[in-house]
Amino acid sequence: TAILVLNGPNLNLLGTRQPEVYGHTTLPDVEDLCRTHGKERGVSVTCRQSNHEGELVTWIHEARGTFDGIVLNAGAYTHTSIALMDAIKGTEAKVVELHISNVHAREAFRHHSYISPVAFGVMAGFGVKGYTLAIDALIAHLEG
Numbered sequence: 001t002a003i004l005v006l007n008g009p010n011l012n013l014l015g016t017r018q019p020e021v022y023g024h025t026t027l028p029d030v031e032d033l034c035r036t037h038g039k040e041r042g043v044s045v046t047c048r049q050s051n052h053e054g055e056l057v058t059w060i061h062e063a064r065g066t067f068d069g070i071v072l073n074a075g076a077y078t079h080t081s082i083a084l085m086d087a088i089k090g091t092e093a094k095v096v097e098l099h100i101s102n103v104h105a106r107e108a109f110r111h112h113s114y115i116s117p118v119a120f121g122v123m124a125g126f127g128v129k130g131y132t133l134a135i136d137a138l139i140a141h142l143e144g
C-alpha cells in the first residue's frame, strides 16, 4: 500500500505560522512522523507540499496508479478550489481531507469545503497528530 501525504499552501510555514492555531511542529517533522508511522503500519508514505494550486492538481493526476490513497491538507484551497475537487473526482482518488485546526470552530469562510464532497472522510481539529490518525483511517478504508 502506498500513501501520498499532500500539503497545500502555507503549510511549509508550519511551526512558525500562527503556532497558537497550528502548533510548533515543523513540516519536515510532520513528514518524518508520517513516514515513520507508515513503516510501523507496513505502508509506504510519500510526502509533498506545494503553494501552487496547479502543481497540486498535477500531483493528484499523477497519483493515479502510483498511490492507493491521499491524505490531503489543501490549506486555504480547501475553501476555494473547484480545480482540486475536479482533480479528485476525475481521477477517482481516495482522499482523506485533513485540517490541523477545527475549521468548523473558526471563521465562517472556513466552514465550506470543496474537498469534502469528494473525500471519503474528513479529519479536523486534532493538531498535527491528525496526520497519523488520517493515515490509519486511510489504511482502514483501503483494507475495507
Ligand code: DQA
Residues within 6 Å of the ligand: 009, 010, 011, 073, 074, 075, 076, 077, 078, 098, 099, 100, 101, 102, 103, 110
Ligand atoms: C488548514 C485550515 C485552512 O482553513 C487554512 O487555510 C490552512 C490550514 C488546517 O490545517 O487547519 O491553511 O487546512
